[in-house]
Amino acid sequence: MPVKSKKRPGRPKDKALIARRCEEILDAAAQIFAAQGYRNTDVQLVADRLNIGKGTVYRYFPSKRNLFLAAVDRGMRRLRTQIETCTANIADPLERIVRAISAYLTFFDTHPEFVELIIQERAEFKDRAKPTYFEHRDANVGPWQELFRELMRAGRVREMPVERITDVLGNLLYGTMFTNYFAGRQKPFEVQAQDILDIVFYGILSEQERKGCPPAVDEGTPCD
Amino acid sequence: MPVKSKKRPGRPKDKALIARRCEEILDAAAQIFAAQGYRNTDVQLVADRLNIGKGTVYRYFPSKRNLFLAAVDRGMRRLRTQIETCTANIADPLERIVRAISAYLTFFDTHPEFVELIIQERAEFKDRAKPTYFEHRDANVGPWQELFRELMRAGRVREMPVERITDVLGNLLYGTMFTNYFAGRQKPFEVQAQDILDIVFYGILSEQERKGCPPAVDEGTPCD
Amino acid sequence: MPVKSKKRPGRPKDKALIARRCEEILDAAAQIFAAQGYRNTDVQLVADRLNIGKGTVYRYFPSKRNLFLAAVDRGMRRLRTQIETCTANIADPLERIVRAISAYLTFFDTHPEFVELIIQERAEFKDRAKPTYFEHRDANVGPWQELFRELMRAGRVREMPVERITDVLGNLLYGTMFTNYFAGRQKPFEVQAQDILDIVFYGILSEQERKGCPPAVDEGTPCD
Amino acid sequence: MPVKSKKRPGRPKDKALIARRCEEILDAAAQIFAAQGYRNTDVQLVADRLNIGKGTVYRYFPSKRNLFLAAVDRGMRRLRTQIETCTANIADPLERIVRAISAYLTFFDTHPEFVELIIQERAEFKDRAKPTYFEHRDANVGPWQELFRELMRAGRVREMPVERITDVLGNLLYGTMFTNYFAGRQKPFEVQAQDILDIVFYGILSEQERKGCPPAVDEGTPCD
DNA sequence: CATGAATGAGTATTCATTCAT
DNA sequence: TATGAATGAATACTCATTCAT
Numbered sequence: 001m002p003v004k005s006k007k008r009p010g011r012p013k014d015k016a017l018i019a020r021r022c023e024e025i026l027d028a029a030a031q032i033f034a035a036q037g038y039r040n041t042d043v044q045l046v047a048d049r050l051n052i053g054k055g056t057v058y059r060y061f062p063s064k065r066n067l068f069l070a071a072v073d074r075g076m077r078r079l080r081t082q083i084e085t086c087t088a089n090i091a092d093p094l095e096r097i098v099r100a101i102s103a104y105l106t107f108f109d110t111h112p113e114f115v116e117l118i119i120q121e122r123a124e125f126k127d128r129a130k131p132t133y134f135e136h137r138d139a140n141v142g143p144w145q146e147l148f149r150e151l152m153r154a155g156r157v158r159e160m161p162v163e164r165i166t167d168v169l170g171n172l173l174y175g176t177m178f179t180n181y182f183a184g185r186q187k188p189f190e191v192q193a194q195d196i197l198d199i200v201f202y203g204i205l206s207e208q209e210r211k212g213c214p215p216a217v218d219e220g221t222p223c224d
Numbered sequence: 225m226p227v228k229s230k231k232r233p234g235r236p237k238d239k240a241l242i243a244r245r246c247e248e249i250l251d252a253a254a255q256i257f258a259a260q261g262y263r264n265t266d267v268q269l270v271a272d273r274l275n276i277g278k279g280t281v282y283r284y285f286p287s288k289r290n291l292f293l294a295a296v297d298r299g300m301r302r303l304r305t306q307i308e309t310c311t312a313n314i315a316d317p318l319e320r321i322v323r324a325i326s327a328y329l330t331f332f333d334t335h336p337e338f339v340e341l342i343i344q345e346r347a348e349f350k351d352r353a354k355p356t357y358f359e360h361r362d363a364n365v366g367p368w369q370e371l372f373r374e375l376m377r378a379g380r381v382r383e384m385p386v387e388r389i390t391d392v393l394g395n396l397l398y399g400t401m402f403t404n405y406f407a408g409r410q411k412p413f414e415v416q417a418q419d420i421l422d423i424v425f426y427g428i429l430s431e432q433e434r435k436g437c438p439p440a441v442d443e444g445t446p447c448d
Numbered sequence: 449m450p451v452k453s454k455k456r457p458g459r460p461k462d463k464a465l466i467a468r469r470c471e472e473i474l475d476a477a478a479q480i481f482a483a484q485g486y487r488n489t490d491v492q493l494v495a496d497r498l499n500i501g502k503g504t505v506y507r508y509f510p511s512k513r514n515l516f517l518a519a520v521d522r523g524m525r526r527l528r529t530q531i532e533t534c535t536a537n538i539a540d541p542l543e544r545i546v547r548a549i550s551a552y553l554t555f556f557d558t559h560p561e562f563v564e565l566i567i568q569e570r571a572e573f574k575d576r577a578k579p580t581y582f583e584h585r586d587a588n589v590g591p592w593q594e595l596f597r598e599l600m601r602a603g604r605v606r607e608m609p610v611e612r613i614t615d616v617l618g619n620l621l622y623g624t625m626f627t628n629y630f631a632g633r634q635k636p637f638e639v640q641a642q643d644i645l646d647i648v649f650y651g652i653l654s655e656q657e658r659k660g661c662p663p664a665v666d667e668g669t670p671c672d
Numbered sequence: 673m674p675v676k677s678k679k680r681p682g683r684p685k686d687k688a689l690i691a692r693r694c695e696e697i698l699d700a701a702a703q704i705f706a707a708q709g710y711r712n713t714d715v716q717l718v719a720d721r722l723n724i725g726k727g728t729v730y731r732y733f734p735s736k737r738n739l740f741l742a743a744v745d746r747g748m749r750r751l752r753t754q755i756e757t758c759t760a761n762i763a764d765p766l767e768r769i770v771r772a773i774s775a776y777l778t779f780f781d782t783h784p785e786f787v788e789l790i791i792q793e794r795a796e797f798k799d800r801a802k803p804t805y806f807e808h809r810d811a812n813v814g815p816w817q818e819l820f821r822e823l824m825r826a827g828r829v830r831e832m833p834v835e836r837i838t839d840v841l842g843n844l845l846y847g848t849m850f851t852n853y854f855a856g857r858q859k860p861f862e863v864q865a866q867d868i869l870d871i872v873f874y875g876i877l878s879e880q881e882r883k884g885c886p887p888a889v890d891e892g893t894p895c896d
Numbered sequence: 897c898a899t900g901a902a903t904g905a906g907t908a909t910t911c912a913t914t915c916a917t
Numbered sequence: 918t919a920t921g922a923a924t925g926a927a928t929a930c931t932c933a934t935t936c937a938t
Contacts, residue, residue, distance in 0.1 A: 158426070206381055487796075
């Protein structure tokens, strides 16, 4: 009785296998795109690294561009996971900030390929409204702003617009990440984190100078 | 004595003309490289913009790569000039810093093409030991460090390694410049400069919190 | 005696099933090859149309080329069957001719995909000694020549080499089929058949002109 | 005095040279497209034949498709020229027809590559509203219809719609051209022209048969 | 000197075919 | 037996650079 009970004939699809393959390909792609640059990376190189055929890569990602952007996005999601893991279960808000900054710098120190991918993305895909990095940054900034508001309410942080803090801190980390990668990190990143925190928390002015008036910039711009 | 005292016989090489041509080409190149990206910029496009032949561009710059790097370098020299102009004749050291930061942000706001060129350079010329931007940064940081040392001696800035300040400030400006360009500047750059200075000068902690111990990061990193 | 007398043990090869599958595949293939062209037709498309796997198509036809040629051949056999059906039981020879011409035009009007396949075959398989169409034409021309010989013996058709008639008539139909397909048929094909017959049977010259000498072409060709 | 009198600096354009190059390229392209088929023809092959670089071909024709269509169009223009040359200064209208038919067959006999190009065009560019051949046919048919009208007025050709004649004759020539090319011409084309004219001018029916009624096709179509 | 015609190395993507399941 | 995952050969077009005019 040729009952086609529940299984279609032919080779069945293996979802898990497919997902694993995707991960492997994205891993290899991230490394090679970072090492060679987007334009200098032949998809063949990615396939060779994995000992698979070029056509196979195209089975999983419809184009080189698509493969690249998927690799970047995966990096950003990993960064977020890393930071969340490192700050979970930390009660003290200031301590959370400390941990997050350290996790951020550690992540890019451990995975320098993602710094490169961020650059490559900007260089090649100028048409994208907003680079992947900033999409993720904007999507994740909310909770941190809430945390700073709390700290102000608790009187532990000076009153100021929270955006001032998150912007300055965000840009500082962003710039530090790039500088570390491009110019070479000069000191252990724990020290680097400390340096950042020392200045961001305490400022550079001496006690005595703090008593004077705040600096002003708005007296006209004498040069252009 | 820059007097061109006596003309040599024969057709004189018109150095000034040549220099002017170079400038024109670099101007056009910077704009087009920035607008299209390095790889998408045909040298023909640069020639067309100037209504000259493609071969003529090659008379002034031996290769596309060379043309591009010259354009970046020119941008960095302009940045330096801009900052020097804006800080000249300013006696007060803190005021000099304020002016310099404002000049830096203003420059890249006025010439966004140079931000793009910095990115493009990193993306395409991964072989270069140090990107042009950081070459200039390193070359120019000395006087600023001296200035901060002075401020410490005068008791106006807390005692700390000057590198801490210049690194943090440098990275912060670098990150801000990129963010402004990529994600779009959200506020007038005078306000932005103020925000930066407020935090860098005074820190974010409240008076009360400043009395507590400094934050520490070195207790091991529980995640990785 | 086509009685399948005693069944062999084991699973019988279901010849009929296999043949049916072949027909289905050829049907789909003919349509898609005609619609997309040979080179633009992915074998996957044929499989998709039938909701079967690509490998299954290859179980029935060893290659794309083979599949295509089988589809063309099937079309030609159908054409022959059509014409035979339409001319069967027609006693009058002239009437048989009329019917055959009408059937020919009707066939390609009803199955324009076969016109396309004839073109595609010529375009892609230039190595074949003789295209499928002409193989069939040569194989089928014999009875028609016999028929014209009969008509001459009966004094109903002028004496002339029968090849002259079959060549001219064959080429005229061939050209008409293509023109109808490419340029769009301008009139009902019954009218078209009438037009053809009017000229082929009666010629275009007036009674008066027919008395003159036949036209000559052999006086040298003054141009080349 | 550096008067730029009338000549721009740099290498001047040579219009004649450009036109000659185009012709050379089209010649080579027509032959190779015909010999290999459109899809199997690498533009490199055309370049090799001429001992020029592939890029040079692309300087003159923006794409392979464009090059191909230009080659077909050139063939059709040549055909027209050939026919016009052969029929010029021929006073007798019937003789003009004889000459034109002969010129048509001679042209494709001498330039079989254009038959192939016509096929290739249809096979590859199914999107074109009307193939190049039919565009030219339609553009040139007018004067011939006028000629047939004249012949009718003069009583030398039977009264009938001129389209009937030009359609039948056009399709007959079209089909003959293809058949000659595909199946191989079996007899000298002068004889072929004579055969065609004998039937088209005089019809195939005997004098006796011509007295009977014309054949009819419209009695219903007993088969489908 | 200035030009632009000529060149050919370099590259993303497709798809016929195979074969493990 | 039916399937579809895997493969890699094949291919049109671009553009940096050169050099004859």
